[in-house]
Amino acid sequence: xxxxxxxxAPSRLWIFLAPLVAMxxxxxxxxxxxxxxxxxxxxxxxxxxxxxxTSVYGLAELGVKAAPxxxxxxxxxxxxxxxxxxxxxxxxxxLGAICGAAVGLSLKEVEAFWVLPLMMLAGIAGGMLWxxxxxxxxxxxxxxxxxxxxxxxxxxxxxxxxMVIGPLQDPFGFNFPQSALFHKAATLPVVWPNxxxxxxxxxxxxxxxLVWLLMSRSMLxxxxxxxxxxxxxxxxxxxxxxxSVWVTMLVSGGVAGLAGLFEVAGxxxxxxxxxxxGYGFTAIIVAFVGRLHPVGVLFAGLxxxxxxxxxxxxxxxxxLPVAVTGVFQGLLLxxxxxxxxxxxxxxxxxxxxxxxxxxxxxxxxxxVANSEQGAP
Amino acid sequence: MNAEMLxxxxxxxxxxxxxxxxxxxxxxxxxxxxVLNLGVEGMMxxxxxxxxxxxxxxxxxxxxxxxxxxxGIFLAGIFAVLTLGLQASQVATGLALTIFGTGLTALLxxxxxxxxxxxxQKLPIPFLSDLPVLGRLLFQQDVLVYxxxxxxxxxxxxxxxxxxxxxxxxxxxxxxxxxxxxINVLRWRLLATLFGGAxxxxxxxxxxxxxxxxxxxxxxxxRGWIALALVVxxxxxxxxxxxxxxxFGAISILQLHGQAWGIRVPSQLMSMLPYLATIMVxxxxxxxxxxxxxxxxxxxxxxxYPTT
Numbered sequence: 240x241x242x243x244x245x246x247x248a249p250s251r252l253w254i255f256l257a258p259l260v261a262m263x264x265x266x267x268x269x270x271x272x273x274x275x276x277x278x279x280x281x282x283x284x285x286x287x288x289x290x291x292x293t294s295v296y297g298l299a300e301l302g303v304k305a306a307p308x309x310x311x312x313x314x315x316x317x318x319x320x321x322x323x324x325x326x327x328x329x330x331x332x333x334l335g336a337i338c339g340a341a342v343g344l345s346l347k348e349v350e351a352f353w354v355l356p357l358m359m360l361a362g363i364a365g366g367m368l369w370x371x372x373x374x375x376x377x378x379x380x381x382x383x384x385x386x387x388x389x390x391x392x393x394x395x396x397x398x399x400x401x402m403v404i405g406p407l408q409d410p411f412g413f414n415f416p417q418s419a420l421f422h423k424a425a426t427l428p429v430v431w432p433n434x435x436x437x438x439x440x441x442x443x444x445x446x447x448x449l450v451w452l453l454m455s456r457s458m459l460x461x462x463x464x465x466x467x468x469x470x471x472x473x474x475x476x477x478x479x480x481x482x483s484v485w486v487t488m489l490v491s492g493g494v495a496g497l498a499g500l501f502e503v504a505g506x507x508x509x510x511x512x513x514x515x516x517g518y519g520f521t522a523i524i525v526a527f528v529g530r531l532h533p534v535g536v537l538f539a540g541l542x543x544x545x546x547x548x549x550x551x552x553x554x555x556x557x558x559l560p561v562a563v564t565g566v567f568q569g570l571l572l573x574x575x576x577x578x579x580x581x582x583x584x585x586x587x588x589x590x591x592x593x594x595x596x597x598x599x600x601x602x603x604x605x606x607v608a609n610s611e612q613g614a615p
Numbered sequence: 616m617n618a619e620m621l622x623x624x625x626x627x628x629x630x631x632x633x634x635x636x637x638x639x640x641x642x643x644x645x646x647x648x649x650v651l652n653l654g655v656e657g658m659m660x661x662x663x664x665x666x667x668x669x670x671x672x673x674x675x676x677x678x679x680x681x682x683x684x685x686x687g688i689f690l691a692g693i694f695a696v697l698t699l700g701l702q703a704s705q706v707a708t709g710l711a712l713t714i715f716g717t718g719l720t721a722l723l724x725x726x727x728x729x730x731x732x733x734x735x736q737k738l739p740i741p742f743l744s745d746l747p748v749l750g751r752l753l754f755q756q757d758v759l760v761y762x763x764x765x766x767x768x769x770x771x772x773x774x775x776x777x778x779x780x781x782x783x784x785x786x787x788x789x790x791x792x793x794x795x796x797x798i799n800v801l802r803w804r805l806l807a808t809l810f811g812g813a814x815x816x817x818x819x820x821x822x823x824x825x826x827x828x829x830x831x832x833x834x835x836x837x838r839g840w841i842a843l844a845l846v847v848x849x850x851x852x853x854x855x856x857x858x859x860x861x862x863f864g865a866i867s868i869l870q871l872h873g874q875a876w877g878i879r880v881p882s883q884l885m886s887m888l889p890y891l892a893t894i895m896v897x898x899x900x901x902x903x904x905x906x907x908x909x910x911x912x913x914x915x916x917x918x919x920y921p922t923t
Contacts, residue, residue, distance in 0.1 A: 243920060381902060387894050400883045523714075564720030565722075567718075576697050
């Protein structure tokens with residue numbers, strides 16, 4: 240029998256080791272999963288994890304997939320550290336895309352430099368608007384933001400489905416459910432010629448730096464941390480939980496909206512009924528795997544971007560269903576949560592003292608065992 | 616609108632409400648024990664795909680129901696190991712369960728997409744099914760609908776009329792006090808969590824065996840989350856939860872009948888109704904903090920590990 244014993248202080252070693260252990264365990268279960276599915280394991284692993292990184296195109300695509308994941312993951316990590324459970328980034332992403340696209344499409348005659356910045360602002364505003372609903376309901380009516388933000392994601396994807404057959408449908412598109420292609424001034428510039436790597440990746444990197452500054456060097460960041468980890472202490476210090484909710488919701492919504500606009504104005508180039516393979520949800524995993532720290536999120540974003548690319552590549556070369564990606568992502572998060580136990584607890588076998596010698600009951604013997612090991 | 620149409624509408628409300636009843640009553644018991652499992656959606660999908668796969672393999676829908684329940688128990692078991700055994704965050708683990716369940720079921724169900732089966736048979740109850748109106752409404756249903764009529768009063772009786780139910784509620788209200796009384800907190804929470812998994816699995820089974828007898832990727836479409844909201848809406852009381860499930864059943868079939876009733880709104884916007892209604896009722900219920908505090912399990916979402 241193995242028991243958990245609380246460590247006196249969180250283990251710094253395991254904060255870094257846990258994600259690595261989780262990765263190894265995910266790969267091992269991937270091995271088992273592939274062999275159960277009768278897939279050649281070596282080929283599958285090569286297709287999944289190596290092949291996407293062997294070409295310039297693959298590396299650029301990694302950045303394309305990582306951009307939204309890092310952008311959203313880094314702001315979600317702020318939310319989660321402040322104790323605000325914004326689960327609806329996917330919906331905020333979609334709303335940003337709709338609002339930005341609406342501006343871009345309505346300015347289709349204009350070839351000016353300010354079209355794209357205006358679209359970005361609209362994207363940010365759209366995401367903020369969507370995130371402000373759960374924020375308002377939480378602060379004003381005490382409504383659980385997990386459920387409301389998630390419900391709004393379903394509403395957002397239905398709104399998008401309506402937009403591409405309604406107000407934003409391409410009038411010359413033979414009635415397909417899609418918008419017109421964006422014109423030149425409304426298209427996101429690429430930062431690496433001849434690839435699809437766009438401005439969003441640069442913005443993602445800048446956000447990592449900004450959020451690091453916010454969380455480690457500013458009073459606002461400190462107040463968010465305090466209200467997240469010790470709301471009562473925060474109240475004594477004059478930090479308002481409601482303010483934390485508003486700040487984190489608006490920031491994360493705005494950034495998710497911007498990421499959505501980048502996705503449609505960049506790689507996709509128009510509005511489609513489905514514009515995201517679940518970036519908003521995967522970003523939750525990114526935030527956790529990245530230890531809710533901006534630099535960690537950067538690496539976690541690249542790792543999970545690889546899981547998308549790997550899924551696509553395995554689909555092409557081995558005809559594996561693309562859903563394998565979701566399984567890997569879920570497994571990674573499970574193993575991470577399991578490995579995280581070692582940050583706060585140590586695992587030790589229970590040593591039951593021989594009761595007939597000491598005359599102690601089992602429980603008492605356990606007490607002795609505990610105190611010998613220095614556990615509480 | 617004539618009587619026949621009303622009756623048909625009532626019948627569709629029952630089919631739309633049944634999966635919600637199962638998923639929500641399971642989660643209600645889980646939350647009463649002090650555990651918040653946000654993975655209902657993932658467990659429902661697990662139940663839906665396994666039950667349909669078993670129907671496909673054996674040709675017997677009742678094996679399918681069993682398979683759905685066991686799939687739910689299996690997924691709930693993963694959640695229990697992480698949150699009860701390893702003290703992982705319940706919120707994060709529940710989300711992980713939903714993400715994992717969505718991916719895994721899409722993978723496992725790939726070969727089942729497009730397969731058709733006749734689904735769960737109706738079992739008219741002798742004599743009672745001959746009653747006018749009520750007979751067709753209540754007594755010409757399948758076994759899962761009958762089960763949904765029974766499970767809610769049974770759970771209510773268990774929670775409030777048996778000593779085991781009292782123990783379960785005490786574990787959910789104050790795990791420290793329960794532990795001090797010698798109650799094995801983690802064992803009760805494990806049992807409750809597995810029961811919730813079984814219920815969510817059966818809810819999924821109803822979707823893929825009876826509601827629309829087929830498997831489609833992500834076919835729960837947020838019903839697991841609506842079930843979670845229903846528990847809050849019901850302020851953790853089984854009777855109100857049943858009422859809520861039927862209310863939501865009614866709202867979600869509004870989109871199907873809206874066109875027939877001459878409501879000229881695009882179907883995408885009509886489909887938003889259940890989600891918007893969920894938000895609406897959550898607001899109405901949660902604005903009354905006192906009510907929530909009075910009925911919510913006090914230890915909900917807090918992890919517990921016996922130190923001695």
